[in-house]
Amino acid sequence: MNTMSEHNYSLPKKSMVFAHRGANREAMENTRNAFDRALRYAIDGIETDVQLSRDEVAVLWHDRFLDKIRMNDKRIDDFDYQQLQTLINSSSENEGILTLQDFLITYRKSCHLLIEVKNRDWEPPTRHQTKMRQTLDLIGNNPEQGILVSSFNLASLEYAYRYRPEIPLVYNFEIEQTIVDARQLLTTHDFLYGFCLPIASTDQAMVNLLHDQRKCVGVYTCNSEAEITKALQLEVDILISDLPDKALILRDQ
Template identity: 55%
Template sequence: MNTVFNCKIFAHRGANRQAPENTAAAFDKALNYAIDGIETDVQLSRDAIPVLFHDRFLDKLGLPDKRIDDYDFEELQAMRFTQSPDHQGIISLEAFLHRYRGRCTLNIEVKNHEWESVSRQQEKIQLTLDIMGESGADDVFVSSFNLQSLEIAYQNSSKTPLFYILGDHHTAEDLDLALGRQPFLAGFCLPVSGMTQSKVEQLHAHGKTVVTYTCNSEAEIQKALDLNVAIMITDDPQLALKLRLSRRAMLKG
């Protein structure tokens, strides 16, 4: 019974089907639902300000040949998403935390790219931690596909919960290796397509929190509920909440 009761629902980049992803409008609309958390993405502007943006290029701002780090933060603030009727723009991590911390749990994914230098990646994770502050609170956690960044984060802020994200290309051996060599990790984020009961049990046996992404269809959401994951990340929080409520009602009955 605890399977459904414990599964939290996080809005992926906010309510991104109702407003441009990673904008204040998307986060505000997500909070209109009884969500448990919000997932967002952090990158650096040219002048090293952590901002919320997912993609490498600025297609969504009408600049398909430009990158987020081609512009200073002040320049980015002046830009607007091309399909935003209410003129939504890029916001900083600092503004995001100030506005939404304490209202729900926040998953801060630090984006890392092969084209970035190691020093740039290190700077990004350190600036993110500095802005978050080392409170040790469990209302905010950091995730990344980059283990080196998470190792740096642990060395500099051992109280911050850190989650390693694996993709479809990762193998069972990759998971075993991370479990063996990075015991500091609080949890793992795995794609719902590759989630199995054995993986969940393996992670639970190591005391790890299990997150799955991105659960958008009814089948994917039901799978996350069936597997007893701690958190599901979804582009459709309204559907996820409806299915979780239905499951709870059925179990209570």
């Protein structure tokens, strides 16, 4: 596995393909089955999402609500971890709720990992900090192993940098953010290792700006042939896809 360094970022020879929440079209997202199926392909990395249970266990889950198990009015943080184990595919060892700790133990040596800390406005900043702190503590002091931490919440990344400045941090852009925002952040938040951008709003000027400043450029979520081709032509560093097998074929053909 190639290594990544916070302070000496170098461009990969070709765009790296990351499986978005694992091979989520083949198995329930963010589960062992999804990750194991993704690893059947020659992927470079896995992207996943971290939430907190009510009793503050870091678990892999994308949305706040539990609609994926037909509990649309219930939230991930309504339940303790043991309750979530019972609620979410309890009969399936490989599609049940997975803790971040178990995920790291199992997959950190298999490929690069991009761990998105899902800090949004519906949680108080104290929970944001707890979630980020747990994530960084579980990663440990070996960021050279190719683990990146990302968030849409800039304050959380600022906190993470103060807490563990050696961990590579990636800021996720919203669709409405532009190159003007990127220029400002390059001035005020130079500690950022990179940026993860919506493929729809990413262009060559943005990629060039970030590469000129030696920042890693990721794009999400590239599923159609047009989106994957665009990302490859832009020579982004990380291409995140729900269809990693398709992305790999287009990249390597």
